[in-house]
Amino acid sequence: xxxxxxxLAKRPAGEFTDDCFQAIELEKPTLKDGDFLVKQTxxxxxxxxxxxxxxxxxxxxxxxxxxxxxxxxxxxxxxxxENPDYPVGARVVGITGWAEYTLGGEDMQVVDKSVDVQAxxxxxxxxxxxxxVGLMKIGRPVKGETMVVSGAAGSVGSLVGQxxxxxxxxxxxxxxxxxxxxxxxxxxxxxxxINYKDADLEEQLAAATPNGVDLYFxxxxxxxxxxxxxxxxxxxxxxxxxxxxxxxxxxxxxxPSWVDINLKALRVEGFVITDHYDKxxxxxxxxxxxxxxxxxxxxxxxxxxxxxAVEGVQxxxxxxxxxxxxxxx
Amino acid sequence: xxxxxxxLAKRPAGEFTDDCFQAIELEKPTLKDGDFLVKQTxxxxxxxxxxxxxxxxxxxxxxxxxxxxxxxxxxxxxxxxENPDYPVGARVVGITGWAEYTLGGEDMQVVDKSVDVQAxxxxxxxxxxxxxVGLMKIGRPVKGETMVVSGAAGSVGSLVGQxxxxxxxxxxxxxxxxxxxxxxxxxxxxxxxINYKDADLEEQLAAATPNGVDLYFxxxxxxxxxxxxxxxxxxxxxxxxxxxxxxxxxxxxxxPSWVDINLKALRVEGFVITDHYDKxxxxxxxxxxxxxxxxxxxxxxxxxxxxxAVEGVQxxxxxxxxxxxxxxx
Numbered sequence: 001x002x003x004x005x006x007x008l009a010k011r012p013a014g015e016f017t018d019d020c021f022q023a024i025e026l027e028k029p030t031l032k033d034g035d036f037l038v039k040q041t042x043x044x045x046x047x048x049x050x051x052x053x054x055x056x057x058x059x060x061x062x063x064x065x066x067x068x069x070x071x072x073x074x075x076x077x078x079x080x081x082e083n084p085d086y087p088v089g090a091r092v093v094g095i096t097g098w099a100e101y102t103l104g105g106e107d108m109q110v111v112d113k114s115v116d117v118q119a120x121x122x123x124x125x126x127x128x129x130x131x132x133v134g135l136m137k138i139g140r141p142v143k144g145e146t147m148v149v150s151g152a153a154g155s156v157g158s159l160v161g162q163x164x165x166x167x168x169x170x171x172x173x174x175x176x177x178x179x180x181x182x183x184x185x186x187x188x189x190x191x192x193x194i195n196y197k198d199a200d201l202e203e204q205l206a207a208a209t210p211n212g213v214d215l216y217f218x219x220x221x222x223x224x225x226x227x228x229x230x231x232x233x234x235x236x237x238x239x240x241x242x243x244x245x246x247x248x249x250x251x252x253x254x255x256p257s258w259v260d261i262n263l264k265a266l267r268v269e270g271f272v273i274t275d276h277y278d279k280x281x282x283x284x285x286x287x288x289x290x291x292x293x294x295x296x297x298x299x300x301x302x303x304x305x306x307x308x309a310v311e312g313v314q315x316x317x318x319x320x321x322x323x324x325x326x327x328x329x
Numbered sequence: 330x331x332x333x334x335x336x337l338a339k340r341p342a343g344e345f346t347d348d349c350f351q352a353i354e355l356e357k358p359t360l361k362d363g364d365f366l367v368k369q370t371x372x373x374x375x376x377x378x379x380x381x382x383x384x385x386x387x388x389x390x391x392x393x394x395x396x397x398x399x400x401x402x403x404x405x406x407x408x409x410x411e412n413p414d415y416p417v418g419a420r421v422v423g424i425t426g427w428a429e430y431t432l433g434g435e436d437m438q439v440v441d442k443s444v445d446v447q448a449x450x451x452x453x454x455x456x457x458x459x460x461x462v463g464l465m466k467i468g469r470p471v472k473g474e475t476m477v478v479s480g481a482a483g484s485v486g487s488l489v490g491q492x493x494x495x496x497x498x499x500x501x502x503x504x505x506x507x508x509x510x511x512x513x514x515x516x517x518x519x520x521x522x523i524n525y526k527d528a529d530l531e532e533q534l535a536a537a538t539p540n541g542v543d544l545y546f547x548x549x550x551x552x553x554x555x556x557x558x559x560x561x562x563x564x565x566x567x568x569x570x571x572x573x574x575x576x577x578x579x580x581x582x583x584x585p586s587w588v589d590i591n592l593k594a595l596r597v598e599g600f601v602i603t604d605h606y607d608k609x610x611x612x613x614x615x616x617x618x619x620x621x622x623x624x625x626x627x628x629x630x631x632x633x634x635x636x637x638a639v640e641g642v643q644x645x646x647x648x649x650x651x652x653x654x655x656x657x658x
Contacts, residue, residue, distance in 0.1 A: 051592060059592055060563060221587060234389060235604065240591040247588075254583035258550060259576075261584075261599035262569040263380060263388055268597040270590035275564065 001028040004306055005099035008070050011053050014248040015317045020053075021070060021098070021310050029103055036086040036104045038076035040096050043306070044121050045313050045325040046073065046155070050247040060272045070098040072309075073126050074326075075117055078104065086110065093125055098309055100329060122155060122298040122324035124287050126273070130241065131159035132283035133276045135167075138269050139215050139239045143168035146209055148228050151219030152193060153180035155324040156241060159287075159296060160217050161190050166295040169215070172208045174224055176319040188297055196224050205231065215239070221246040221253065229256040232266055240270035248317060299323030330357040333635055334428035337399050340382055343577040344646045349382075350399060350427070350639050358432055365415040365433040367405035369425050372635070373450050374642045374654040375402065375484070379576040389601045399427040401638075402455050403655075404446055407433065415439065422454055427638055429658060451484065451627040451653035453616050455602070459570065460488035461612035462605045464496075467598050468544050468568045472497035475538055477557050479525075480548030482509035484653040485570060487517060488616075488625060489546050494518050495624040498544070501537045503553055505648040517626055525553050534560065544568070550575040550582065558585040561595055569599035577646060628652030 002025045009022040031037060052064045052071050064071050074096030081088050086104055094108030111120060121127075134156070135141060147164045151157040152173025161184065164171040173184045173193040181193035192208040194201065205227055212233035218225060221243035232238070246252040261268060290296040301323045303312045308327055315321040331354045338351040360366060381393045381400055393400050403425035410417050415433055423437030440449060450456075463485070464470060476493045480486040481502025490513065493500040502513045502522040510522035521537040523530065534556055541562035547554060550572035561567070575581040590597060619625040630652045632641045637656055644650040 056592075058563075060594065218587065225587065234387075240587050243586075243588045243591055246586065252586035252588045254585065255587045255590075256584055257572075257575065257581035258547065258554065258569050258584045258597070258599070259572045259581045261597060262572055263385075263599070263601065265389065265600050265604055266598070268587070268590060269595070270587070270592070271594050272592065275594055 002026060003028060003100040005097065006070050006306070006309065007098075008053055008064050008066050008068055010066050011055060012050070012248070013250070016050065016314050018310055023307070026099070026101075028101060031080055031082045034083050036078050036081040036083045038092055038096065038102050038104045038108070039079045040074045040076040040100060040102060040329050042076075042117050042121060043072050043074040043096060043098065043309065043327040043329060044126065045303075045309060045316060045321075045327065046126065047242055047244045047247070047316050049313055050244070050317070060274050070309075072096055072098055073121075075111075075120060076102070093120060098306065100306060118300045118302075118324075119291065119298070121326050122300050123159065123291060123296060124284060127155040127159055127324060128287040129276075129280060129283045130156045130273050131163060132286055133273055133279060134217065134239045134241045134271060135160050135163055136286070137276065137279065138271050139217060139237055141167050141169055141215055144170075145214035146170045146172070146211055147215040147217060148172045148174065148205075148209065148213050148231075149217045149219070150174045150196075150222075150224050150228070151242065151244065152184055152190065153177075153322075154219055154244075157217070157219050158184070158188060158298065158323075160241075162188050162296045163290060164215075165189050165191075166290060166293075172205075172213075174205075174220075174228075180322070183299075196222070202227050212236075217241060218243070220244050226256055229260070232260070232264060234264045236264065236266050238266060238268040240268060244317065301325045303327045305329065331355060332357060332429040334426065335399050335635070335638065336427075337382055337393050337395050337397055339395050340384060341379070341577070342579070345379065345643050347639055352636070355428070355430075357430065360409055360411045360432075363412050365407050365410040365412045367421055367425065367431050367433045367437070368408045369403045369405040369429060369431060369658050371405075371446055371450060372401050372403040372425060372427065372638065372656040372658060373455065374632075374638060374645060374656065375455065376571055376573045376576070376645050378642055379573070379646070389603050399638075401425055401427055402450075404440070404449060405431070422449060427635065429635060447629045447631075447653075448620065448627070450655050451629050452488065452620060452625060453613060456484040456488055456653060457616040458605075458609060458612045459485045459602050460492060461615055462602055462608060463546060463568045463570045463600060464489050464492055465615070466605065466608065467600050468546060468566055470496050470498055470544055473499075474543035475499045475501070475540055476544040476546060477501045477503065477534075477538065477542050477560075478546045478548070479503045479551075479553050479557070480571065480573065481513055481519065481522060482506075482651075483548055483573075486546070486548050487513070487627065487652075489570075490519050491517050491625045492619060493544075494520075495619060495622075501534075501542075503534075503549075503557075509651070512628075525551070531556050541565075546570060547572070549573050555585055558589070561589070561593060563593045565593065565595050567595060567597040569597060573646065630654045632656045634658065 222245035551574035
């Protein structure tokens with residue numbers, strides 16, 4: 001038996017292009033003791049993929065090198081097993097790769113089949129864990145604060161904003177289309193959403209934050225970073241979760257001057273979830289709670305077939321995805 | 330009776346110049362109940378003075394406006410008093426202003442006359458409190474870490490480096506002359522000191538930090554900021570205490586990109602001591618301890634007479650002071 005997979009053919013210079021990936025056929029592996037084979041059913045496409053393929057041996061995670069199977073998170077079903085912890089028929093979530101089948105690893109978690117797969121990939125697993133760690137552990141929100149979220153219609157940003165509302169914050173979202181802004185305001189309950197492509201962005205931001213900004217949840221980088229930074233209140237907190245607008249620049253744009261970090265006593269703190277695996281259970285409990293209380297809504301953008309990943313991953317960087325992007329295999 | 334004082338004549342455009350200050354004669358005030366009059370004996374000159382005169386009504390401290398008596402910290406003796414907490418003859422330390430006499434305020438602390446005045450102004454009071462809060466509360470050093478201190482020969486930097494050695498860190502200082510570097514290495518026990526004016530600064534910094542940088546104590550800003558930032562280890566900490574190289578720029582230079590703040594999970598945190606007055610006693614206890622254990626040495630650069638402040642404050646920005654700068658009145 002053979003199956004289809006995609007390897008990284010070359011590192012992108014800027015944005016991902018079709019020729020960064022190459023389809024290959026692989027032989028189904030023979031299982032050794034402890035192995036199990038997973039048939040992937042749903043594969044997540046995430047902005048972090050762009051950072052994984054950088055030529056950066058010092059990064060928080062092993063880089064994907066040209067010739068390697070492209071990395072992904074995903075959901076699948078165990079179809080063969082020599083591991084009693086992962087029996088045939090179990091549903092698992094974890095690092096899968098761009099492939100129809102994959103050898104499972106110890107990082108994989110068994111998830112009950114009653115859990116809706118879209119809720120799993122859009123809320124409970126990576127986006128929810130990222131939002132939970134970033135907002136609750138790094139941002140540490142206090143009821144009454146004003147929060148600005150960039151990339152607010154993205155998989156993490158949309159959760160962070162809704163969690164902020166549940167925690168009693170005033171929440172301003174920044175997104176890349178009027179349609180996304182309407183969704184944030186009308187469906188998700190953001191106090192205000194601003195289209196960063198508007199010419200009067202700075203004025204809209206000032207009008208939306210008359211008392212300044214206490215908490216800035218940064219997903220994008222780009223010019224908005226400096227505008228929000230300039231509105232930070234003393235003792236404000238900035239959570240640096242992602243910088244998608246910068247990943248495709250060979251030299252990323254500089255950040256704001258540190259003079260105001262000093263004089264306003266700001267805290268600018270980045271994080272990656274691999275440093276926080278000890279908080280997986282508490283995150284899962286919290287996110288299930290938000291869902292059950294109706295405090296979190298989500299939308300998923302589903303593509304069909306492994307081949308669709310090649311173009312699909314490019315949607316993330318043009319901002320054309322509407323909701324959490326994943327591939328149904 | 331009249332006495333001499335200096336008011337801020339105009340805000341500086343870049344560095345302080347002589348014509349920023351103007352000597353005036355003031356009438357000795359008549360004391361009301363609760364008042365006390367302080368004859369200033371020693372007046373501290375500090376880099377923060379440049380930030381105090383900015384036209385910034387949102388700053389952490391009321392700005393000094395043209396026409397106001399210039400602000401300073403200083404030491405003096407109570408010479409008249411209608412306040413039993415501050416009796417005649419008591420020595421006090423606090424906010425004084427550029428003046429031979431000043432009405433004391435409730436922020437002033439009475440300090441026993443047995444305390445050496447140079448140790449008081451150079452270690453125990455503002456520089457020591459700043460170093461203590463910045464290193465211990467914001468930087469939170471862990472034995473074995475590598476720390477880089479910029480402005481290492483300055484009043485705060487020289488304390489931070491020595492405290493770092495006492496706490497078991499490898500300490501690299503960056504300063505502005507070979508003489509200062511020798512003092513840091515030979516007298517203060519820094520593991521290495523680098524002259525930032527050297528052409529091979531980047532190579533020297535790399536050679537001095539073979540295991541990267543865990544803690545960066547930033548006093549200066551300027552090009553060194555980006556070089557040290559690029560050597561930060563994952564989960565590194567950056568304490569933004571000051572940016573003296575930027576204060577004289579109308580538009581301060583940008584800081585490093587936030588991409589690595591995210592991917593390396595860095596924490597960049599600023600502070601000003603006015604937010605930490607609850608830690609004055611613990612700081613004083615700690616700094617007295619370092620002094621008594623011989624873990625901290627200091628040198629003072631003493632000018633004579635109030636008039637010397639006008640040129641004296643300019644030494645801070647040209648880096649020509651050698652040790653904690655103050656005026657003996």
